[in-house]
Amino acid sequence: MTSPKEMHLGQHLFIGLPGATLGAGTRRVLESVRPGGIVLFARNIDNAAELRALTRTLRTKLAYRPLIAVDQEHGRVNRLRNIIGEAPTIAEIKKSGNMEQAEDFGRTTGHWLHQFGVDIDLAPVLDLELFDVKTDNALRERCWGRTADEVSRWAGAFLEGLEREGVAACPKHFPGLGGAALDSHEKLPTIERTREQLLAEDVVPYLKLMRRLTAIMVGHGHYPAFDGKKPRPASVSKAIVTELLRNQLGFGGLVLTDDMEMGAISQIRPFQEAVVDAFDVGADMILVCHTAEKALAAHEALTKAVESGRIRPQRLAQSQQRMRQFRDEWIAHKV
Numbered sequence: 001m002t003s004p005k006e007m008h009l010g011q012h013l014f015i016g017l018p019g020a021t022l023g024a025g026t027r028r029v030l031e032s033v034r035p036g037g038i039v040l041f042a043r044n045i046d047n048a049a050e051l052r053a054l055t056r057t058l059r060t061k062l063a064y065r066p067l068i069a070v071d072q073e074h075g076r077v078n079r080l081r082n083i084i085g086e087a088p089t090i091a092e093i094k095k096s097g098n099m100e101q102a103e104d105f106g107r108t109t110g111h112w113l114h115q116f117g118v119d120i121d122l123a124p125v126l127d128l129e130l131f132d133v134k135t136d137n138a139l140r141e142r143c144w145g146r147t148a149d150e151v152s153r154w155a156g157a158f159l160e161g162l163e164r165e166g167v168a169a170c171p172k173h174f175p176g177l178g179g180a181a182l183d184s185h186e187k188l189p190t191i192e193r194t195r196e197q198l199l200a201e202d203v204v205p206y207l208k209l210m211r212r213l214t215a216i217m218v219g220h221g222h223y224p225a226f227d228g229k230k231p232r233p234a235s236v237s238k239a240i241v242t243e244l245l246r247n248q249l250g251f252g253g254l255v256l257t258d259d260m261e262m263g264a265i266s267q268i269r270p271f272q273e274a275v276v277d278a279f280d281v282g283a284d285m286i287l288v289c290h291t292a293e294k295a296l297a298a299h300e301a302l303t304k305a306v307e308s309g310r311i312r313p314q315r316l317a318q319s320q321q322r323m324r325q326f327r328d329e330w331i332a333h334k335v
Contacts, residue, residue, distance in 0.1 A: 009302040009316075011036030011323060012279060014069065014256065016289035020046045022057060029292045030062055033299045036323060037067040039122070039289055041079060048083050048116070055117030059334070067331065069120035069170070072109055076141050077123075080112055090144055090154075099157040102144075106161025113167045119331050121162055122217060122256075124155040126171045126205040128178035138183040148204035156209050163212070168330045170256060171209070173219025175240060176202025184220040184264040188231055195225040207249060214326055215254040216245065218283065220264035231268050235260070241282035254326050255282055259289040260298070272301035279311060284319045 014037035017026055038058055045051050055068055070079050075089035087109075093101050113121055128151055129143035144154040159169045173184075175198055180189035193202065206216065218241055220233040226244065227237050234240040235257040245251050257278050265274045275298045278286050288295045305311040 008034060008064070009306065010034035010299055011064065012285055012302060012319065013037070013295065013298055014039050014067070014285050014287045014289075015295040015298075016041060016291075017044055018292070020044050020050050020054060022054070025292065029295060033295055034062075034064045035066050035295070036064075036285055037069055037120075039287060040068065040070045040118070041289070042081065045079055045082055051083065051116050059117060065331070067119045067327070068117060069122055070113065070118050071122045072113060072118075073123045073125065073142060074105065080116075083116075084112060089141055091141070094144075094154060099153060102154050102157035103161035106158035106163075107165055108161075109158075110162040110165025110167040113162075114165050118167060119334070120168045120170050120215065122170045122172060123162075124158050124169065124171055125173070126151055126155055126209075127173060127176050128202055128205075130178035131181070135181055136183060137177065137180045137189065138185055139177060139180070143178065148201050148208075152205040152208040155205060156212075159209065159212065166330075168214055168326075170215040170217050170254075171206065171213065172217035173221070173258060174203075174206060174216050174245060175218075175221075175223065175234060177219050177221050178202060180221055184233075184258070184262055186263040188220065188222055188233060188264040188268055190222045190224065190231070193223070193225060198223065198225060203244075203249070206251075210249065210251065213251070213253055214329060215256060216251060217256045217258055218245070219258050220262055233264055233268070235265070235283065236269075236274055236277040236281055238281040246282055252322070254284045254322055256285045257283050257287050259287045261288060261290050261294055272297055275301045276305045276310060279305070279315075279319075284322055 010033040013035045015035045016039050059065055071077050072079050074087050078087045093105055125142045127139055127143050129146045145151045162169050179191040179193045182189035218235045220235050222231050226239040260274055275286055288298045
């Protein structure tokens with residue numbers, strides 16, 4: 001019988017790092033977890049030389065070559081600010097009305113990320129701007145439009161340019177956080193949209209871009225139309241991940257969760273339970289973005305779930321096949 005260690009359960013985790021270099025403690029965590037992915041933030045990016053050195057080490061000096069990701073959107077969410085300066089806002093990109101501007105910016109973003117050794121951009125945001133300017137849901141100035149058609153066209157152009165430079169896109173936050181009144185970093189938002197509204201509007205950008213997508217991030221909103229009144233983030237919802245995204249929409253690529261250290265998760269269930277639930281309902285890779293202790297706890301939770309039979313070998317095999325396909329497409333040709 002294959003042991004959990006031999007199953008390499010760490011490949012189902014995307015974890016964060018504390019700084020711009022790898023200290024001894026961080027190296028021990030990486031050796032213990034052997035994560036399938038590393039997500040970089042501004043705290044990891046001081047200058048171009050250090051970033052290249054960091055990603056080169058991650059690609060070549062670890063026992064398992066992780067995927068390397070970053071949230072590099074535009075304007076507000078600009079992890080490369082210390083290197084490239086300010087990035088244009090969506091309003092500035094759309095000002096001319098020419099979608100080539102969005103594709104060009106996607107190509108520029110892809111060029112930056114490719115040269116710094118990044119494999120995946122956790123972008124674009126496909127949420128519809130359904131909220132007013134007073135709403136504090138962390139999405140202000142991050143949405144490409146108010147309608148599904150507008151978002152599909154503009155975000156799709158950005159995605160096209162990004163991927164032409166050899167960087168995979170991972171759109172977010174499925175099935176759509178545009179109707180949220182709260183910031184999921186802090187609290188669980190409830191999206192009071194009907195099933196018909198969600199399918200006819202929020203989900204449409206994913207449908208229109210589906211043939212081009214190899215990864216999708218599921219957000220932490222609660223959707224009573226799919227899960228009833230009891231609070232359940234989409235990231236741990238079988239109705240959202242398996243029944244809607246996998247079965248109804250037919251998505252066969254990688255499913256990532258948003259960061260499991262967010263308040264939307266911590267306020268409703270224990271961390272380790274949420275990690276196992278996320279994998280159980282269909283996620284392939286689970287984000288744990290901030291603390292080493294949580295990364296180790298997530299690895300322990302998956303290990304115990306396999307040992308107990310909660311996570312079945314068939315489920316692991318399916319997920320790991322999707323990860324192999326993704327890696328073959330996006331990083332097999334890279335050093």
